[in-house]
Amino acid sequence: MASVEVSLKEMMAGVEGALGAAVVDYTSGMALGTLGGNKDLDLTVAAAGNTDVVRAKVRTMEQVGLKGRIEDMLITLDSQYHLIRPVTGRSGNGLFLYLVLDKARSNLAMARHQLKRVEEAIEI
Template sequence: MATQDQLNALIADIANDINGFIGASVVDVESGLPLASHSVRPDFDLDVASAYNSEMVKNKRKTIDALRLEATLEDMLLTLDTQLHLIKMIEGDTFIYLAADRQATNLALLRSAVNRHVAALNA
């Protein structure tokens, strides 16, 4: 498992790399608690988002099991009319959750930046 400093650096690097960055957190799936988080908007509650997103990850895993798929969850994308939200599994039972302004970035740039930084963390 990555250290607290590494998780904080991961979020800072992603924030610096993505235009329209709103917020991000590294989340423990089982507890729903953020292990590290940062938002540029004080009204964007990453504790609440982390908890609800952990429930989505758990439910998607249940769906995969119910369908007897031989598959592993890699990421999930939620598109809102004004924002893009990405959930990327990191290692074991942790994921990074990221929200960005849809007008300032696009899905390809968002996924590329997150994948690059997560790969560097796992290297």
């Protein structure tokens, strides 16, 4: 089992082109931890904003009667990928992993695979 700090390091080190990572509580919108980012990428603000994205998708799934769970969500920008992966399991209910990637330097499939591994190991 991995802590938030270890999970963030694995997200950043395990994916080429990673620009920033966060573990977020989407019930409160607060980042439990962040790593990376810069003046143009405030991960705390991004975590809070992406909380609204996750909540909206969960609400929409309920309203239209979709069964199952969200595996991950991808937001594609001109030069970045923003990848969101809800954490499942008893210790991760209400959390999501958030990873920002440089689109030109990253492999999206590998990033998804790494986030799945981190999700399975994280312990809060």
